[in-house]
Amino acid sequence: MSAIGGGDSGPGGDRRLVICHLYPEYLNIYADRGNIAVLSRRAAWRGIAVEVRSIGLGEDVPVGEVDLLYVGGGQDREQALVAPDIAGKADQLRAALADGTVLLAVCGGYQLLGRSYRDQAGAELPGAGILPLHTVAGPRRLIGDVLLDCELDPGDRHTVAGFENHAGRTLLDPGAEPFGRLVAGFGNDGESGFEGCRLGRALGTYLHGPLLPRNPWLADWLLVQALARRETAVPVLAPLADTFEHEAHAVAAQRARDRGGRS
Ligand code: GLN
Numbered sequence: 306m307s308a309i310g311g312g313d314s315g316p317g318g319d320r321r322l323v324i325c326h327l328y329p330e331y332l333n334i335y336a337d338r339g340n341i342a343v344l345s346r347r348a349a350w351r352g353i354a355v356e357v358r359s360i361g362l363g364e365d366v367p368v369g370e371v372d373l374l375y376v377g378g379g380q381d382r383e384q385a386l387v388a389p390d391i392a393g394k395a396d397q398l399r400a401a402l403a404d405g406t407v408l409l410a411v412c413g414g415y416q417l418l419g420r421s422y423r424d425q426a427g428a429e430l431p432g433a434g435i436l437p438l439h440t441v442a443g444p445r446r447l448i449g450d451v452l453l454d455c456e457l458d459p460g461d462r463h464t465v466a467g468f469e470n471h472a473g474r475t476l477l478d479p480g481a482e483p484f485g486r487l488v489a490g491f492g493n494d495g496e497s498g499f500e501g502c503r504l505g506r507a508l509g510t511y512l513h514g515p516l517l518p519r520n521p522w523l524a525d526w527l528l529v530q531a532l533a534r535r536e537t538a539v540p541v542l543a544p545l546a547d548t549f550e551h552e553a554h555a556v557a558a559q560r561a562r563d564r565g566g567r568s
Contacts, residue, residue, distance in 0.1 A: 321354040322531050325366065327376045328387050329359045332414050335468070337377030339515035340409065343524050344373065351543050353532070362390045366397040372531040373407040374398070376414030378513055381424040381442075381472075384413045391417050392431035399435060405534035407527055408435070408507035411516060415501065415509035416440040416473050425472050436502045436509050437478035443495075446472050451490030451512055452561035453500050457526055464488065465520050466557035467512025475511075477502055484510050489561040506530045519553040521545070 326341055345355045360366060366374070379387075391398075398418075402408060408418070416422040419438040422430045432439070453465040465485055474494040477483060483493070484501025492500035492511065501510035508527075510516065517524040525542055532540035 318352070320352065320532065321356070321535075322348055322372045322528070323367070323370050324355060324357045324373045324375060324531075325360050325371045326357060327360045327366075327374060327391070327414070328362070328379075328383075329377070330361065331383040331387050332377040332379040334378040334380065334383075334413070335470075335513040335515065337411050337513060337515050340377070340411070340517045340524075341375055343515070343517035343521075344528060347521070347524050347545065348528055350545060351528075353528075362387065366394055366401055368397055368400045368404055368406075371401055371406050372534050373409070373527065374401060376408075376410040376418065378412030378414060380413065381426070384417060384422060384424065384430055385428065388417055388422070388430035388432065391433050395433040395435065398433050402435065402505065402507055405506065407530045407534075408509075409516075409527060410436075410507075410509040412469075412471055412511050412513055415511060416471075416475065418507075418509055419475065419502075422473060436504055436507065437481040438475050438493075438502055438509075440473040440475045442472040443474045446470060447491035447495055447511075449490060449564055450557060450561035451492065451500065452488040452558050453485030453490075453492075453512075454488055455485035455523075457503065463520075463522050464554075464558055465512065465516075465523060466554050466561060467510070467516050467520070468514045468557075469511040470513065471511055475502075484508055489564045514557070519550060519557050521547045521550040521554075 418436045422440040425442040483499035
């Protein structure tokens with residue numbers, strides 16, 4: 306494991322977060338590491354010190370130290386390289402989640418947190434089995450702008466805008482909770498109307514772009530969940546202006562709506 310960067314710390318008391326990026330050298334398609342930049346910067350603006358570490362093949366998840374785990378997207382080839390390793394980390398990942406660690410997994414990473422991914426060549430890749438789902442590649446890629454309706458906390462509804470590009474069709478187990486409902490786009494499988502999966506503080510999604518720059522409320526939701534691992538009171542973050550972020554969201558949301566509904 307190696308340190309790959311950190312946020313500035315300001316007048317935020319002694320708040321700190323440890324973010325671990327799994328396989329940054331393999332799973333980082335569409336600038337997915339931008340999500341970490343957003344989390345680090347938004348934390349730093351609140352005076353929270355952030356340490357970002359990378360976890361590579363054969364390296365342990367620092368259970369008890371990590372506040373947020375991040376896994377990005379990748380093509381089938383990269384997924385095949387990391388699949389046995391992530392499957393072997395299942396117990397560590399499960400222990401981290403039980404310890405209150407937040408997880409965000411995007412596209413290829415999302416697929417590998419489920420039980421398995423059958424890739425386009427027909428190979429069955431093992432997953433960590435953390436999220437209640439499995440994925441099978443279909444004949445046609447599902448590509449384009451996406452808009453979701455999300456309600457991660459009861460009564461607190463938001464739209465999430467992003468971009469998807471995947472062959473995998475992800476099937477949630479019965480009773481599994483999606484991340485959001487599609488307003489526009491294909492989502493998990495092009496049919497169910499669901500996108501992503503949520504299991505407590507773990508989120509999996511197909512949305513790239515990266516996801517967080519144009520969905521600042523979601524970045525803050527993740528930060529609050531991550532801070533909650535160390536803090537006894539419900540963590541509160543100082544509000545930010547987010548003028549550009551809201552503009553970016555509005556443009557992306559409109560682009561998705563212009564697709565004309567689901568699919
Ligand atoms: N290889 C996977 C798929 O095509 C994931 C692709 C990605 O991360 N963009 O479904």
